Amino acid sequence: MTEERDSQLSAMFDDELPGAECELLARRLTRDEALRAQWSRFSMIGAALRAERGVALHDRVACRVQSVVAKEATYGDGTVDSAATSSQPIPATAFQTKIASSSRWLRFARPIAGASIAAGVAAVSIMWMRSDLGGSDPMLASNPVAAPASTSETIVLTPDATTLASNQASNPAPAARVPSNGEPDVYVTPAPSSSPGIAPPARLANYVVAHSEYSGPLSRRMALLGLVAADSDVEVPAEENAAAKGDAAAGAADGP
């Protein structure tokens, strides 16, 4: 086995080894220092035979070149195809190209895949939240918000939607009715204005009213008083003011 390998080495040194065997032996040569030393001795034997005067029979030049080349850039991607057994240049080049193109594709695909996963998670989360808001949360389902075009917001604290519909049909702007437990069924909140300064109190009022059944009577009244005071501080346009007064009068006439 060793003799056959040494025979191949001798033939390769003379450029007389077939390509396939040459590629295999070249791969082994680059890893086996003993084999490389033998390769050097073959070179030395030739130089000694040719009586090349002035030429020292050592590897000094090779040592120097190797130390410089070690600092030089590596060609290709630095990973020689160790599995290649053929000396044909095309498969090796095709292999390199394939590796390079696939890694390039992966470089672009990776962030896209990450973004797709993130978008999918976000979509699922939104759908889950919507389904949760739409049906399963009785608190939010029972507190519909009136359309912004209307001049006043009516929040009905009845969980049944049909009751809400009947109330709205029979009484478009009802006054606050006080049930037996002292808590009104319907709250009329001031109409939202186009002024940006009014919007936060209106939203706050909605929030307070919507959560009033979970708060204590004292804190609820304090909050409502605060809201009314804040609302009175805001200048209401004449048209809105008249409409509000009309609503209040109509509510008084329809009231129990």
Place this chain on the structure above:
Amino acid sequence: MTVEESDLVLVKRVQRGDKAAFDLLVRKYQHKVVKLVLRYVRNPAEAEDIAQEAFIKAYRALPQFRGDSAFYTWMYRIAINTAKNSLASRDRSPIKYDLDLTDPEESHGVQTKLQDPDTPEGMALTEEIRQVVNSAIDALPEELKTAIVLRELDGLSYEEIAAAMECPVGTVRSRIFRAREAIDKRLRDVFEGGLGRTEEMV
């Protein structure tokens, strides 16, 4: 049989990132390149420096090597240009020869009359190696000696040697290998462990 295919295999390995393959090419041709440069500069140490520079230039230019010519022919041109540039930079004239030194075939047998480039120890070692090789050659059977001499001194291919010796190419390959093996064994016996890397010894 292939021509210059092993060099091309090594070149392609270098082009794919295998620096060790370039080391093999340098080891194979370093003596020839130094000998070539010694025809342009007198100082053997300077010849080694130029040879080193030529090999480094070759490494840097290797991605452009397409294999249209043999690696050594390409290397030969680089070495000559490097030597000429080195001389021009120091405003010196090369040694004059009647032969065309740019022709590898014509300049193959030219012997330079120069001093040995090394230290006394290096010179002694080189001389000792030569003696060992010559004595090993003398001890070879006639057919092995003829095969290795035709190959190394006359530069014949296996096919040409087979034609000259009237034997199959496989027999030539075997004879050359056996001749080298015998000389190599002698070298390893004399220098204990071989002479693959003699930098430390020198």
